[in-house]
Amino acid sequence: MLTLDCPYCGLAKDETELSYGGEAHLKRHGPGSSAAEMEEYLFTRENPKGLHFERWRCSAGCGKWFHAARCTVTMEVFGTYAAQTFEPPAEIKKAITAKRPGWTWRNFQ
Amino acid sequence: MSEPYVSVARLDGIAMITVRADLADKAVVKAVKTSTGMTVPATASALMDGDSGLGWMSPDELLVVCPETERAATVDGLTANLSKSHALVVDVSDARAVFELKGAAVRDVLAKLVPTDTHTDALPQNALRRTRFGQVAGAFWFQDATTVRIVCFRSVADYMHRMLDQSTAAGSEVFAT
Numbered sequence: 509m510l511t512l513d514c515p516y517c518g519l520a521k522d523e524t525e526l527s528y529g530g531e532a533h534l535k536r537h538g539p540g541s542s543a544a545e546m547e548e549y550l551f552t553r554e555n556p557k558g559l560h561f562e563r564w565r566c567s568a569g570c571g572k573w574f575h576a577a578r579c580t581v582t583m584e585v586f587g588t589y590a591a592q593t594f595e596p597p598a599e600i601k602k603a604i605t606a607k608r609p610g611w612t613w614r615n616f617q
Numbered sequence: 618m619s620e621p622y623v624s625v626a627r628l629d630g631i632a633m634i635t636v637r638a639d640l641a642d643k644a645v646v647k648a649v650k651t652s653t654g655m656t657v658p659a660t661a662s663a664l665m666d667g668d669s670g671l672g673w674m675s676p677d678e679l680l681v682v683c684p685e686t687e688r689a690a691t692v693d694g695l696t697a698n699l700s701k702s703h704a705l706v707v708d709v710s711d712a713r714a715v716f717e718l719k720g721a722a723v724r725d726v727l728a729k730l731v732p733t734d735t736h737t738d739a740l741p742q743n744a745l746r747r748t749r750f751g752q753v754a755g756a757f758w759f760q761d762a763t764t765v766r767i768v769c770f771r772s773v774a775d776y777m778h779r780m781l782d783q784s785t786a787a788g789s790e791v792f793a794t
Contacts, residue, residue, distance in 0.1 A: 569748060571675055
């Protein structure tokens with residue numbers, strides 16, 4: 509069972525109270541973008557064995573979307589943070605570096 | 618058949634009003650105070666006094682509970698006082714059902730149905746939790762140490778009532794008394 513802290517409720521919520529929202533930090537390519545960019549936006553997804561960034565919604569609680577950084581192998585959660593961010597905040601990156609030195613995920617490191 | 622070890626009752630005559638507004642906005646807090654005489658509760662908590670009270674539902678949603686007789690006046694008061702803020706006041710009484718559980722083992726009954734930790738260390742008496750009961754969404758708060766009120770959508774009230782009846786049936790106690 510995956511347990512995540514909702515940054516809005518400030519409470520630990522278990523998987524059954526949350527909804528999964530796919531990969532985090534996708535850049536939407538709109539009108540004027542190339543076919544390759546559109547393909548990237550629609551279909552190309554990370555499928556890592558290890559560190560991953562995801563979107564989750566506190567669906568049976570406050571209803572807010574948030575981001576989570578976790579490990580897909582150990583189910584370890586490095587932290588959760590607000591959805592209104594383009595990249596993981598410094599404290600999340602620091603928490604990941606402490607456990608997984610030299611980590612990279614897409615353009616982040 | 619013997620009596621249930623925690624009593625279950627569906628309550629009538631309790632109105633619920635949803636206020637959508639930024640609860641961190643001082644003007645909103647003041648308007649709610651002027652309208653209801655109560656302070657906006659802290660995150661994930663409720664301030665209840667009998668059939669009246671306020672509950673924190675999300676950073677931008679407030680639940681206003683009042684007796685049926687004060688329903689129209691409360692909606693009008695909130696709408697008028699919040700007219701200058703970016704806010705929405707909606708009477709949701711007819712969309713919801715209220716249940717009351719009463720008994721010493723009330724936290725044990727909750728623990729059967731919700732994924733929330735219901736121990737007193739994790740769930741203080743002023744807490745309001747939005748979660749799921751079995752398969753439906755619901756919220757609950759404490760009226761006092763042995764009384765819990767549960768709100769859910771009216772469309773799932775029958776499911777909720779049966780589930781609560783089953784969970785409180787004599788012989789289904791979690792701990793022997």
